[in-house]
Each structure stands twice: as C-alpha cells, then as structure tokens.
Amino acid sequence: MDTATYVFPTGSAENGQPKARHQSTPPMGAPGASILEFPREAMSSEAEFEATLADVHQRWQDDPTSQLTPSEQAAGIAPVTQEQLANPVVVAEAQHLMSSGDSVADEQEFDKSRECVVAARNIGERIALARKWAMVGGGPR
Amino acid sequence: MADLLKTAFKLLVGSDEVALPKHTPRPAQPSLRGLNERELIQRESEIGAQLFGPVPDGHERSFFNLDAATWIWYEAWTDRVGKRRSTTTRYEVHDNGILKVQEGARYSFLEGEERDNLILAIRMYYDRVSKEIYGRDPSTGRRLA
Numbered sequence: 221m222d223t224a225t226y227v228f229p230t231g232s233a234e235n236g237q238p239k240a241r242h243q244s245t246p247p248m249g250a251p252g253a254s255i256l257e258f259p260r261e262a263m264s265s266e267a268e269f270e271a272t273l274a275d276v277h278q279r280w281q282d283d284p285t286s287q288l289t290p291s292e293q294a295a296g297i298a299p300v301t302q303e304q305l306a307n308p309v310v311v312a313e314a315q316h317l318m319s320s321g322d323s324v325a326d327e328q329e330f331d332k333s334r335e336c337v338v339a340a341r342n343i344g345e346r347i348a349l350a351r352k353w354a355m356v357g358g359g360p361r
Numbered sequence: 362m363a364d365l366l367k368t369a370f371k372l373l374v375g376s377d378e379v380a381l382p383k384h385t386p387r388p389a390q391p392s393l394r395g396l397n398e399r400e401l402i403q404r405e406s407e408i409g410a411q412l413f414g415p416v417p418d419g420h421e422r423s424f425f426n427l428d429a430a431t432w433i434w435y436e437a438w439t440d441r442v443g444k445r446r447s448t449t450t451r452y453e454v455h456d457n458g459i460l461k462v463q464e465g466a467r468y469s470f471l472e473g474e475e476r477d478n479l480i481l482a483i484r485m486y487y488d489r490v491s492k493e494i495y496g497r498d499p500s501t502g503r504r505l506a
Contacts, residue, residue: 266504270503329473333457336459336471336476336477337457337459339480340430340432340459341429341430341454343483343484344431344454345429346487347405347426347429347487347490348428350490350491350497351398351402351495354401354494354495355393357394
C-alpha cells in the first residue's frame with residue numbers, strides 16, 4: 221500500500237510498520253446497545269431528544285474529568301490528589317509506570333491525549349444517540 | 362461495504378457469520394424512516410469516505426463510527442500484480458487513549474499527528490453527518506429547518 225498517497229492514517233508507522241508499544245490483547249469492542257434497549261418511550265418527544273443530546277454534550281464540555289469512572293481515574297486520567305501523593309504505594313506505582321516507558325512521558329502529549337479521548341467520547345455518544353433516535357422515527361421524515 | 366462490515370464484525374467478535382443487508386441505492390429523499398442501524402452506518406460511511414481527500418482510482422475507502430467508542434477505517438485497492446488487497450483499522454476509544462488495532466495483532470496507542478488527524482476527522486464526520494443525514498445542528502442538536 222502506498223501510504224504516501226493518503227492524508228491519514230500516518231504518524232505511528234515506522235518503516236511501514238506501526239509502533240508496537242502495547243502488545244497486549246485489547247478488549248474486544250462491542251456493538252452499540254440493541255434498539256430493543258432503547259424503546260421509543262424512553263424519549264417520547266423531539267424536545268426530550270434535543271435535551272438529552274444537549275445534556276450529553278454539556279456533560280463532556282463542562283467538566284470532562286468529573287465524568288470519569290473509577291477505572292478511568294485509576295488509569296491516571298484524573299489529576300493526582302494530595303492524598304494519593306502521600307500514599308507510598310501510589311507513588312511507587314507511578315514511578316514504576318514512568319520508568320517502564322509505557323506512560324505518556326510528555327505532559328503536553330498526555331493532556332492532548334486526554335482531550336482527544338473526551339472529544340471522541342462526546343461525539344461518539346452523540347452520534348449513537350442521533351442514530352437511535354432516527355431508528356425509532358425521530359429523524360427526518 | 363458489505364465486505365467491510367463483515368471484516369469489521371470479524372475484528373470485533375471473531376466471526377463473520379453475520380447476516381448483512383444488501384446495499385440499496387440511496388433514496389432521493391433524505392428520509393430515515395425504516396432504516397436500521399447498519400443502513401444508517403452505510404449512509405454515514407459515504408460521508409466518512411470523503412473526509413480525507415480524493416480516493417485514488419481503483420481504491421475503495423470507508424470511514425465510519427461503529428458505536429460510541431469504535432471507529433473503523435477500511436481501504437481496498439488492486440496491487441501491481443492485479444491482486445485485490447484491503448486493510449481494516451479499528452480505533453478504540455479507551456480510558457487512557459485511542460488504541461489503533463490492525464489485522465495481524467498489531468496494536469498501538471495513537472500519538473502526535475496521527476491522533477490529531479483522527480480527532481479532526483471525527484469532528485468533521487460528526488459535523489457533516491449531523492447536518493446531512495440526521496438534519497441536526499451539530500452544536501445544539503436541534504432539527505435543521
């Protein structure tokens with residue numbers, strides 16, 4: 221494949237091969253929730269749909285870190301608290317991560333990565349919502 | 362597109378035994394009535410394929426959102442000896458970054474320019490799909506006149 225032809229994907233390829241920093245088996249993706257789990261009654265009006273969509277967007281825009289789950293916080297996305305810094309186990313784990321080469325060493329890169337995750341989730345949720353709303357008859361007639 | 366969806370599902374669930382809808386010509390009216398999720402994805406993918414500039418002759422390209430946390434890039438082309446080749450890349454939004462998964466058990470977290478390009482593409486995709494398929498203002502979610 222002539223990769224030079226394309227605008228994207230680029231970036232992580234080295235000699236035509238992608239970087240392999242993480243060689244673990246990734247969690248398998250799961251298709252979106254079944255339409256059966258999204259009865260029309262869940263959002264019975266156009267206004268309700270718009271409000272739900274706006275809520276998703278606002279939730280991610282207002283304070284992305286407040287929406288993080290415990291596992292996300294454990295993954296180091298949330299700011300480190302003073303209590304965590306006082307915990308020698310947490311500090312030792314952090315030092316191990318930093319020295320293992322698997323962490324994002326550059327702080328700017330880390331912030332950018334977090335920003336991208338938040339943006340992708342915000343948009344992903346909104347598309348999924350619009351798609352489901354269309355399937356129950358809420359799209360253009 | 363059917364081959365692409367088969368490949369995508371195979372990547373996701375390890376099996377291609379999924380009954381896929383036959384591709385149907387796009388209706389003149391933008392009505393979404395009666396369309397299922399895969400048909401909506403097919404429509405979105407037509408827009409996704411346009412986000413990265415012209416597709417070279419003989420190439421087939423798709424880019425679409427599979428679910429809230431998964432994006433798919435597919436490219437097919439004919440090589441110099443006339444053999445049809447294709448590649449499918451899955452981008453998974455994880456807690457700690459966006460994981461790029463390719464056939465042959467190749468995994469890497471996106472960094473730098475590639476990550477920025479993907480996010481730009483995702484934003485453009487959302488903007489166009491909202492307006493052109495779902496008839497929504499991408500910022501407010503309100504129905505467009």
